[in-house]
Amino acid sequence: MLTDRDPQEPPPDERCGDDFRTIDRRVAIARGGIALAGLVLLSACKKELAMPTKPTIARIWPGRTRRDVADRYEPYLRAEGIPPLEKTALGVQLFREDREDETWFVTISYWADMQAMTAFTKGDPTKVHHLDRDKEFLIELPERIEILRILEDRQGLR
Structure with missing residues (x-):
């Protein structure tokens, strides 16, 4: 599990089901091949990585x-x-x-x-x-x- 997260925050797999898995404390990969790197988890599930949905x-x-x-x-x-x-x-x-x-x-x-x-x-x-x-x-x-x-x-x- 990521060690640099808030202890009050639920683990990523509890927030997003199996849409997310942790590789190590520096890299987290969401299903679909999107890689997020950093010391802290910026966004744990695909729902938080949403693209704009309203066309202009x-x-x-x-x-x-x-x-x-x-x-x-x-x-x-x-x-x-x-x-x-x-x-x-x-x-x-x-x-x-x-x-x-x-x-x-x-x-x-x-x-x-x-x-x-x-x-x-x-x-x-x-x-x-x-x-x-x-x-x-x-x-x-x-x-x-x-x-x-x-x-x-x-x-x-x-």
């Missing part, structure tokens, strides 16, 4: 295909475009609108702030990052991403 920014990517390729592009977009966002964004939505001659796809990802989005894009968050096969499917490659501040977020009203 929406990043909107639009793209359109011909109707005859839309049914092939959708699974490609789901497999290649959505998973990286699921790993880092607070949320992601994919929309599809079939029109007479073309199909629009819109991906909206939700972010805590511009810093989080910039870390994901590894640079300018307004720069479009095309998927490898976008040129094959899309009528034209989108030239810009819309970034909007979220002023109201009232989901789950009913």
